[in-house]
Amino acid sequence: MNLTAEQIIRLYRSLIRIRKVEQKIEELYPRDEMKTPVHLSLGQEAVSVGVCSHLKREDYVFSNHRSHGHYLAKGGDLPAMIAELYCKETGCAAGRGGSMHLVDPQVGLMGSSAIVAGSIPHAVGAAFASWYRGDNRVAVTFFGDAAMEEGVFFESLNLAALRKLPVVFVCENNYYAVCSRLSARQVNERLTARAGAFDIPAYQADGSDLLSVYEQAGTAIAAARSGQGPVFLECLCQRWRGHNGIGDPGRENYRRSEDLDDAFRRCPVEIFKNKILAQNLAPEADIAAIDEAVDGEIEAAFLFAQQSPLPKKEELGRFLFE
Ligand SMILES: Cc1ncc(C[n+]2csc(CCOP(=O)(O)OP(=O)(O)O)c2C)c(N)n1
């Protein structure tokens, strides 16, 4: 792959930013000031970055409960995201949504849904609108392996294939739905085969390896944009933490030890950084400078969130249908 040093640096910045933001959330969560459940994407960061790096600002992304990486990689505003976790008026959903309802339409992050598979049909609808207007946008929907067990997944694939809509279905296959493993839920674990049932081209990437995701996503997104119809991209990855909240997943006895070993042996940040340095893709000093700048940005975002006002009591019903 021919990437310039500038592109490599941009990818690294996006990757380390998600990692560091989530580590900061973990550090401060025990203070109980963030009144929202959190689903961390530690270990899965490369998927968001590898996919979103191919998107234009006006392309659409629809996210799920594990939303932080998608939001940040698509260009969502960091202070507004942190303020949302603190349920503040300055949050990206005005403090009413929390971590599972991040939204920033200005940059094409159209919404996140706590309903498993909930945003898959939304992406199909957005792609339909784009096709109808002829504005050449693609719509990406991120979902987990368990979302592929919902009826709406199949309905969405069928309609998208039938109308040749520019949808990119991205499955982050971390093998688990809360605490049940894929092998305990499905006869056929080859998820790409389900796309094949609708004649949708399927791609697979190593979700721990940013360059693998970047390469596969590039081909998949280009195909969707060229009018050939929807594509499916499966990214194999491992989440580092429990299903939600913070802490060590090792204390939970449902995880196979080989999954956990695999997870911690294959750190997306380390894999990418080692490649950069081994192949001299960018100067080491630039990497260190990014780490420092990102730390400062995160400090400022948390301060902004902590100092922001809560929604006024009398306005809690605002934004609700009456
Ligand atoms: C329709 C629906 N059913 C069940 C739940 C409860 N639930 C929340 S997350 C989750 C598992 C999701 O697993 P997966 O789609 O693989 O995503 P991951 O958490 O692994 O990223 C479940 C069952 C829900 N939110 N919505």
Ligand SMILES: [Mg+2]
């Ligand atoms: Mg899963």
